[in-house]
Amino acid sequence: MACRGSRGPRVFLPFLYPSLFNPNGTQIARASLSKRCSSTEAAAPTPHDPATTHNHHHHLNPAPDDYSMPNFADKAKLSLYAGGGGHGCISFLREAYMDDGPPNGGDGGHGGSIYIQATHGETSLHKLARRKFIRAGKGKTGQGSSKSGQRGDDVVITVPVGTIVRELSRNDPEAENEAITTTRMRRRKKQQALIPAEMGEDGEPIEDPQRAKWILYPGISTSEAKRMSLPPLPNRERLLRQPKAPVYLDLSRPTPRPILLAAGALGGLGNPHFASRDRAKPMFATRGEQPITMDIEMELKLLADVGLVGLPNAGKSTLLRAISNSRARVGHWEFTTLQPNIGTVVLDNNKGRPLVKSYRQVNATSDDPWAVNLPEPEREQRTRFTIADIPGLIEGAHLDRGLGIAFLRHVERAGVLAFVVDLNNGNAVEALKALWLEVGLYAQMREEEEQHRKREAQIDWSAGLGEDSSDSTFWTTTKTMEEARNTGGLHIAGKPWFVVATKCDLPDTKANFEELREYLAAITRGDEPHPSGVEDAWTKDCAVIPVSAINKHGIDRVIHWTVGLLDG
Ligand SMILES: Nc1nc2c(ncn2[C@@H]2O[C@H](COP(=O)(O)OP(=O)(O)OP(=O)(O)O)[C@@H](O)[C@H]2O)c(=O)[nH]1
Ligand SMILES: [Mg+2]
Helix, strand or coil, X not given: CCCCCCCHHHHHHHHHCHHHHCHHHHXXXXXXXXXXXXXXXXXXCCCCCHHHHCCCCECCECCCCCCCCCCCCCEEEEEEECCCCCCCCCCECXXXXXXXXXXXXXXXXXXXXXXXXXXXXXXXXXXXHHHCEEECCCCCCCECCCECCCCCCCEEEEEECCEEEEEEEEECHHHHHHHHHHHHHHHHHHHCCCCCCCECCCCCECCCCCHHHEEECCCCCHHHHHHCCCCCCCCCCCCCCCCCCCCEEEECCCCCCCEEEECCCCCCCCHHHHCCCCCCCCCEEECXXXXXXXXXXXXXXXXXXXXXXXXXXXXXXXXXXXXXCXXXXXXXXXXXXXXXXXXXXXCCCCCCCCCCCCEEEECCCCCCCCCCCCCCCEEXXXXXXXXXXXCCCCCCHHHCCCCCCHXXXXXXXXCEEEEEEECCCXXXXXXXXXXXXXXXXXXXXXXXXXXXXXXXXXXXXCCCCCCCCCCCHHHHHHHHHHHHHHHHCCCHHHCCEEEEEECCCCCCCHHHHHHHHHHHHHHHHCCCCCCCCCCCCCXXXXXXEECEHHHCECHHHHHHHHHHHHHC
């Protein structure tokens, strides 16, 4: 039987069913079509068809579209809006035979707070980068019959481990009001006789922030409202203090508990709070406080054990695919990789028997995310390590050529650096020197940035706002972390490193390899300076490992050497 529409409509089949006609699916498409259409025109697969015979793609030499590219962003700016407090309620009991009962207005609910938590489940900031705003819930207004308003919902921002959070600006209306009130009080005390209390120096009446905090019964007239004497605002204990400005968090470990970024505002008090013997029916309640708003910037520095650094097209992604189960994109053109990839190397090959015995130090767990004085670290058998593959660096990357050096931040915290050098692309020694030059310049730039940031952090932004957060353990411990980090010396040149010489399966690469090996041996002996030019850089045992990543040759040696350096 002839296939329905076997002539004309078949012209449209590639448009209607593109998946049947894509380059990889040619064979399937033709086979299925020939099954469905028994007509003589159907193209059956032939063994000499170039599309079917010249297909050498495999896991390490994949087709251009065989890769996974999850959404990724390593920077995000967010505006945080904590929840405002709900207003207190002015209400009086009304019941049968009691038309003028006692006050029974409920309190307003507190606003929701915003927290941040670093978890292992997250890998990127792209979701946050798209959101731009984070709002915690508003507290609901209190109601009659002593019903308090509902509390606003808290929000927890989850970020990947390795995220750095910096506060850019904040607006805290309550702290500002407090500061204005304190100055007014001081001024009144000083110049009581000279200036009328409610007038400013320019003769204009000063808006009393204290007065604006009251909410009056809607039924009363304006003149009555002006005459009404209001009690002093009650001093209220805050459940949560705002963290001291500017917030700086380095979330390099998963945080066991969420960390407060912006505390929700307090809800207002209902009118029963102001009832007294002289004032049995208070016609006022307090407003909910205004919420704090804050702009923050987040930067993710991936935390991999090993960082791959190389020129574009050197074979970094192929090496990552060979060494781990990563599906990083591979292609014979430059800048195939546009965002960092992380691969995990399983040391026991999932067979339960470690190929390489390796131990890593684990810190004893502590409830306090910022605890610095932890007990002695324990040693635990390492079963896996992670590798980060980043976009290739080109000469002049520090001048923002190519993809720039922004991606180097992802290898900045790696324990070991692996320089991937293509033996088939010019002099390998020159390539290595060029890479180290860029890395060195990057390290210098970061150090300058760090110095600048430290100078900025010394400015007390909260001065004059009447805020005393000196007892805040949050801030003091964060500072201690900072100091520890700086004294530790995070300079990139101090890290252990080695070179992976790839593409050694290609002809005429031996001489290039020998020259590179000689050069590295000279560095280890101390005859040649470290390629970055930095003094006291790591030159203990500079090795080069020849590999053919595409054939998976020499990969085990890379794993052994890496583990040796990690255990160091
Ligand atoms: N012959 C041979 N070719 C290789 C080897 N490793 C990688 N290649 C090829 O080199 C080309 C570039 O490989 P990639 O892994 O994409 O290189 P990359 O360093 O990740 O490149 P960028 O992401 O652009 O920086 C591809 O065509 C690979 O097939 C190897 O060991 N031998
Ligand atoms: Mg790549």
